[in-house]
Every structure is written in structure tokens, then in C-alpha cells.
Amino acid sequence: MMPRLVVLGSEGGVGKTVIAAALADLADPPLALLDCNPDNPNLGLLVPHRVTDAMPFMGPEQARIDPDRCMRCRRCLTGCRFGAIGECKDTLFLLPGCCAGCGVCAAICPADAIAMTESMAGELVFSITQKGRFLHGRLLPGVDDRGLMVRELWRLASISSLRDGWILADGPRATGHQLIYTLGSVDTVLLVVEPTLSSLYRMRRLLTILRRFPLTLLAVINRFDLDPEYAREAELLTKSEGVPIVGRVPLDPGVMDSLRAGCAVTRCECNAASAIRELWKNIRTELEKRREDPFWR
Amino acid sequence: MKIVVIGAKGGAGKSLVAANLAFSLSMEKQVTLLDCDAEDPVLHLLFSGACERHEVLSFLPELDHEICTRCHTCTSFCRSGALTPLGQEVLLQPELCCACGGCIVLCPQGSISEKPRLIGDLEMMRPFSTLCLIIARLRADPSFTSRVVAAAKESSRPSHVQIRDSPSRLSAGAIEAMKGADFCIIVTDATIFGRQCLEISAMLAAQMEIPAGVVITGGNGTGKEITHLCTSLGTPLLLELPFDREIARLQGRGRLCAAERPELRAAFVRLYREIEIMRGRG
Numbered sequence: 001m002m003p004r005l006v007v008l009g010s011e012g013g014v015g016k017t018v019i020a021a022a023l024a025d026l027a028d029p030p031l032a033l034l035d036c037n038p039d040n041p042n043l044g045l046l047v048p049h050r051v052t053d054a055m056p057f058m059g060p061e062q063a064r065i066d067p068d069r070c071m072r073c074r075r076c077l078t079g080c081r082f083g084a085i086g087e088c089k090d091t092l093f094l095l096p097g098c099c100a101g102c103g104v105c106a107a108i109c110p111a112d113a114i115a116m117t118e119s120m121a122g123e124l125v126f127s128i129t130q131k132g133r134f135l136h137g138r139l140l141p142g143v144d145d146r147g148l149m150v151r152e153l154w155r156l157a158s159i160s161s162l163r164d165g166w167i168l169a170d171g172p173r174a175t176g177h178q179l180i181y182t183l184g185s186v187d188t189v190l191l192v193v194e195p196t197l198s199s200l201y202r203m204r205r206l207l208t209i210l211r212r213f214p215l216t217l218l219a220v221i222n223r224f225d226l227d228p229e230y231a232r233e234a235e236l237l238t239k240s241e242g243v244p245i246v247g248r249v250p251l252d253p254g255v256m257d258s259l260r261a262g263c264a265v266t267r268c269e270c271n272a273a274s275a276i277r278e279l280w281k282n283i284r285t286e287l288e289k290r291r292e293d294p295f296w297r
Numbered sequence: 298m299k300i301v302v303i304g305a306k307g308g309a310g311k312s313l314v315a316a317n318l319a320f321s322l323s324m325e326k327q328v329t330l331l332d333c334d335a336e337d338p339v340l341h342l343l344f345s346g347a348c349e350r351h352e353v354l355s356f357l358p359e360l361d362h363e364i365c366t367r368c369h370t371c372t373s374f375c376r377s378g379a380l381t382p383l384g385q386e387v388l389l390q391p392e393l394c395c396a397c398g399g400c401i402v403l404c405p406q407g408s409i410s411e412k413p414r415l416i417g418d419l420e421m422m423r424p425f426s427t428l429c430l431i432i433a434r435l436r437a438d439p440s441f442t443s444r445v446v447a448a449a450k451e452s453s454r455p456s457h458v459q460i461r462d463s464p465s466r467l468s469a470g471a472i473e474a475m476k477g478a479d480f481c482i483i484v485t486d487a488t489i490f491g492r493q494c495l496e497i498s499a500m501l502a503a504q505m506e507i508p509a510g511v512v513i514t515g516g517n518g519t520g521k522e523i524t525h526l527c528t529s530l531g532t533p534l535l536l537e538l539p540f541d542r543e544i545a546r547l548q549g550r551g552r553l554c555a556a557e558r559p560e561l562r563a564a565f566v567r568l569y570r571e572i573e574i575m576r577g578r579g
Contacts, residue, residue: 011337012465013308017490039466040305040497042490061376081398082443083476096504097472100440102397103376141305141501144469146440173307173466175336176439196549198312198339205337227546251542256515259488 003287005188006036008171008179010203014194015222018255018265020170021046022276023190023283024131025264030165033129034157035136036172036182038122038149043170046264049127049134057137057152059121059145062099063106065092069113076105076114097142121145124152132165147177154185174206183209188216190283191243194223195230200237207241218286220247220279246286247279299459300572301333301478303502306494307465309486310514310538313548315462316343317555318482321565322458323428329453333474334464335417335433335445342551344424351419353433353448355396355441356411360389364408371400371409377440395440417445419452429457443473450477458569467501475502480572481509483532488515491523499530508575512568515540533575536568 007023009016017037024033024047035043063084065076070092077085077092084098085105106114122139135157137149150172157167169186172178183189189210193203210217219238224231231248238245254270266273302315312332319330332340341348358379365387372382379394380387391414401409420432433449435442450473453459463474475481483498485491495511502509509532513523527534538544544554544561555562 009307011307011339013306013310013486039468040490040494042306042493045489045493079398079402081396083447095476097469098443098476100395100397100469101376102395102399103374104397104399104402107374107399107403141497142467142472142504144467144472173464175464175466176442176468178466194549197342197551199549201339201342202337226542227549230549256488259490262489 002166003188004167004169004186005190005283006169006171006182006186007190007192008174008206009192010174010194010199010206012173014192014199015249016192017043017046017170018259019190019192019220019222019249019276019279020168021264022266022273023280024129024168025266026277026280027131027166027168029131031131032157032165032167033132033134034153034167034169036150036153036169036178038137038139038153041136041138044127044134044136045262047129047134049129051125051127053126054123056120057122057124057149058118059143059148060101061116062101062119063094063103063114064117065094066113066115067091069111071111071113073110075108075110079104079108097144122149124149124156147181150178151181154181158185174202179209183213183215186215188218188287190246191217191219192222193219193234193238195221195227195234197230200230200234203234203237216286216290217241217243218246218283219243220249221245222249223251224248225250244286246282247275249275249279298480298573298576299461299478300480300482301461301463301475301507302482302484303463303467303471303475303498304465304484304494305467305497306485306490309484309491309494311465311484312340312462313514313554314482314484314512315460316340317553317561318565318568319428319460320553321555321562322569323425324562327427327454327457329429329431329457329459331449331453331459331461331474332430332432333446333449333461333470335435335442335470336439336464338432338434340430340462341420341422341432343553344422344430346422346424349421351421351452352415353417353419353445354413355416355444356398357391357394357396357414358389358400358409359412360387361408361410364406366406368405370403370405374399374403392438416441417448419449421452429453442468442470446470446473467497475505475507478507479576481507482535483509483511485511485513485523486515487513487523492526495523495526495530495532499532502532510535510572510575512536512538514538535571536564
């Protein structure tokens with residue numbers, strides 16, 4: 001089976017998208033790309049692609065109040081435990097992003113004024129790059145779909161023509177349903193960690209989750225020269241967990257330049273780019289090793 | 298005054314802004330700093346002091362099989378799968394429950410009652426006499442995030458200036474952190490990602506009718522385009538923090554840059570004044 005790799009950050013801003021985009025630039029085709037951050041999809045900002053199709057994505061059912069039927073009895077307001085119903089000038093309405101879709105309000109409304117309806121949660125976008133397909137989604141601001149869009153992205157990535165190539169994914173934030181759906185769909189995780197207190201703290205927490213899944217774990221230390229002491233601690237932590245370090249990327253203004261230009265960092269000549277080339281080589285070696293392991297066959 | 302710090306992009310410096318703003322203001326006011334990133338809180342790493350723990354409970358249904366007539370009103374209502382039909386019987390799986398309370402209201406026999414269950418912790422610290430830190434920590438399924446955040450909001454004193462640090466994912470937890478806030482600080486950086494983050498965050502603040510302003514980190518005068526964008530989105534640029542390797546390292550080590558650099562402390566106090574003026578106008 002071809003590898004399915006996700007780049008996960010211990011926390012936000014550690015460089016997962018930058019590294020994912022650079023790896024996408026280095027990898028051989030066919031390569032399917034996936035952006036698992038539908039709240040703020042930004043892999044596409046660094047990977048040249050052409051959108052071929054988009055389709056609406058419906059989220060979990062949500063309550064909708066019909067103002068013509070509503071008698072203003074306010075039973076829904078007191079019955080809702082999620083604080084999702086607001087009142088303004090004698091009108092009851094749903095507050096954005098609060099409805100949990102439980103259906104209590106619809107069940108207790110004496111006027112039958114509340115219906116549970118599928119609501120638009122965002123869109124799924126299909127694109128092509130020079131190396132294969134690129135899938136991403138875009139959730140409307142404030143919509144919490146409990147990871148459903150990420151689950152759908154992985155389902156789409158797993159079917160049809162995408163099955164034959166590599167899948168490389170820019171991971172979600174390391175919490176919640178989006179993380180769990182992602183970990184259930186991949187076989188390899190590249191962890192991006194920074195030599196900072198909070199990054200290491202969150203890394204420890206993330207590792208307790210990762211251990212529950214049968215995954216090959218690899219780690220890269222980004223901006224390793226920011227703080228040598230914490231960088232050492234990061235190495236010790238990953239070593240004690242049996243996670244090999246496959247790369248060390250320096251803090252480099254070249255990364256900012258590539259971000260300003262909107263291209264993969266490997267398109268600029270800088271130290272960070274050579275470090276990421278080295279990283280890619282090491283990832284391939286690790287995955288080759290795995291091929292000989294009967295567990296992964 | 299209740300200020301929420303948001304930003305759809307991780308690592309742009311939300312926690313940096315929230316913690317340093319709270320610290321700077323605590324020199325002259327009583328401040329409560331709330332870490333609303335209940336799924337993965339870190340603000341306690343920046344402060345020291347004794348920690349007091351309070352449990353956040355939610356109620357979970359309990360079914361009395363003696364009274365239950367197997368009418369299945371509850372199973373046909375329950376959307377979370379906590380109450381499902383199993384042949385004639387009613388199967389209760391509390392770990393799937395979203396604690397909406399519908400089954401209790403709807404059961405014609407009154408055979409369902411509620412029992413408290415732990416969904417999170419509030420960790421309260423007082424690093425300084427004028428600064429109170431409340432960490433919301435989720436201990437159950439992510440569906441309960443907003444309740445733990447709501448509990449943290451309720452436990453803070455109304456007389457204090459409230460600064461809330463929100464999670465980067467604009468999920469239910471972030472929405473709960475924003476609810477009831479008087480002002481929204483959008484933190485973003487000067488990269489190509491920052492632009493998109495700003496658009497998404499500003500849209501959400503507008504949707505929730507909370508006035509907003511922008512703080513840009515890692516600036517170095519590169520954010521001209523973003524400055525224009527701020528103006529066009531109606532979210533004024535309030536503060537620009539230049540990239541400074543030293544600040545990055547201090548922050549990385551869990552130190553407050555406002556504590557080490559008086560000029561930054563002054564900048565954060567000015568930021569607050571500006572917000573006060575903007576609120577006064579509104």
C-alpha cells in the first residue's frame with residue numbers, strides 16, 4: 001500500500017503547512033494532496049493548483065425557527081441547554097455557531113415553529129496540481145461540524161483514482177474530532193515540533209493520543225536553532241518515545257520570503273530549503289525500512 | 298470590559314497578546330485572564346502560583362427500567378445515539394450523550410433522571426494580587442468544550458477586566474469564548490496565511506456583532522497589504538509587533554515579554570486605551 005502521510009504540528013504556527021507544501025514540491029507523482037484544515041485551509045496558498053470542481057457540504061442538522069409560526073412562548077429559549085436561542089425585540093432566533101442539533105427545541109415547541117434542517121456548512125473543493133489531485137474543504141466561519149468535513153475529505157481521498165498514489169496531508173490542529181478522523185485514515189505521521197515550552201508541553205499530550213493508533217511516527221524539529229536548550233529537550237522527548245528525528249530545520253528569513261511570494265520554501269534557495277530536502281530523503285529511507293516489516297505489508 | 302482574543306491561524310500569537318495584555322493591565326486594574334482553549338490549554342505555563350481546582354459537571358441521564366414502559370419516545374428523539382432501541386428494550390450509552398436534556402422533558406412516565414458527571418476542570422491561579430488566571434480544561438468528549446468554557450466565563454468576577462484567549466480553530470469553543478464579549482482582538486501575522494486568517498476572523502466577529510480590531514505579529518513593516526485589508530474590513534489595525542528573535546525566545550521559554558521590556562508593556566496598555574475609546578464611540 002502506498003504511504004499516507006500527515007504532517008501534524010504540536011501546536012499552531014510550528015510550520016506544518018510550510019513543511020507539507022515543501023514536501024509536496026519534492027515528492028514524485030502521482031501524489032494526492034489533502035488539506036485537513038477546513039476552518040482555515042491554507043495549503044493551497046503555497047501549492048499551485050487549478051480548481052476543477054466544488055460542491056456544497058451540508059453539516060449536521062440545525063434548528064430553524066419559522067418566525068410566522070412562532071408564538072413567542074419562549075419555551076425553546078428556556079429548554080435549550082446550549083444557549084443557542086437568542087431574543088431581540090420580541091423575536092426569537094438561532095445564534096450562529098451555538099446549535100448542537102439536539103432537537104429539544106423542535107420537540108417542545110407547541111406551535112411546531114421549529115424544524116431541524118440540514119444546513120450549509122461549507123464547500124468541498126476539488127483541484128489538480130502538477131502531480132495529481134488536491135482536495136480541500138472550506139467551512140463557513142463559526143460552523144463547527146464536529147470533524148465531519150475532514151472525515152469526508154479522507155473518504156474522498158481514499159476512493160477511486162486517488163488510491164494508487166501517495167497521500168500527503170496537511171494536518172488539522174492537534175485536538176478534537178478532526179484529529180481523530182485523520183489519525184484513523186493515515187499510516188504515517190510527521191510531527192513538527194518547535195523548541196519552545198508550549199510546543200513541548202503540547203507534544204507530550206499529543207503523543208499520548210498518537211500511541212493509541214498503529215502509526216509510524218517521525219519527527220522534525222523546526223527552528224531548532226531558536227533555543228538550543230529546548231531543542232535538546234525536544235530531541236530527548238522524541239527519543240524516549242522511540243520517534244526518530246528525520247530533520248532539523250533552521251530559523252531562516254528565506255521561509256518568510258517564500259511565504260510572501262506564495263510558493264513552497266523549496267522554490268527559494270535558502271538553508272531551510274536544503275534542510276527540508278534532507279528531511280524528505282530521510283522520510284523516504286524510513287518508509288523504505290518499513291516496507292521490509294511484515295506488519296505493514 | 299470583556300475582550301476576546303481570536304485568530305483563525307495557529308501560532309500567530311494569540312496567547313502572547315492575551316497574556317501580555319492581561320499582565321500589563323494588571324499593573325493598574327484587576328484583571329482576569331481566561332484560557333478558553335479547553336482542549337489544549339497552555340497559559341498556565343506562563344505564570345506561577347498555587348492552583349485551585351474546581352470540577353465542571355454536566356448531567357447525564359439515568360433510566361429507571363421499572364417505570365419505563367418501552368414507549369421509545371426517548372429513542373426516537375435522541376440524535377446523539379445515547380438512547381437507542383435494542384429490540385423492545387431501551388439501550389442507554391451515556392458516553393454518547395450530549396446532555397441536551399430532551400429525553401427527561403419528553404419521557405411521559407418520568408423514568409429518566411439525571412446524574413452529575415465530570416466534563417472538565419477549572420484551574421484558578423493568582424499569579425499576582427491583581428491578576429487572576431482561569432484555565433478551562435476539557436475532560437470529556439469535545440462536544441462539551443463550550444460548556445467548560447461557559448463555566449470558566451461564569452466563574453470570573455464581573456468587576457474585573459476580562460481577557461479571553463480562544464482556540465485557533467473557530468469551533469464551538471471559540472464561539473463560546475466570543476459570546477458576550479465587548480471587543481474582539483484579531484491576532485494575525487504578516488504572512489500570506491495571515492490575510493486569509495484575518496478575513497475569516499473578521500467575518501465571524503461581524504456575524505456575531507462584536508466590534509473588532511487587529512494586532513499583527515512578526516510585522517517588520519511587511520504588512521502593508523494587510524493594513525489595507527484591515528481598513529477595508531472595518532477592523533482597524535491597533536498594534537504591530539515586529540519580529541524579534543529575542544522576544545520569540547523569551548516567549549518560547551514561557552516568559553512574558555511585557556515583564557522584560559517596559560516599552561512593550563506600554564504598548565499593551567495603549568492597546569487597551571484604544572479599545573476603550575473605540576467602545577466609547579460605539
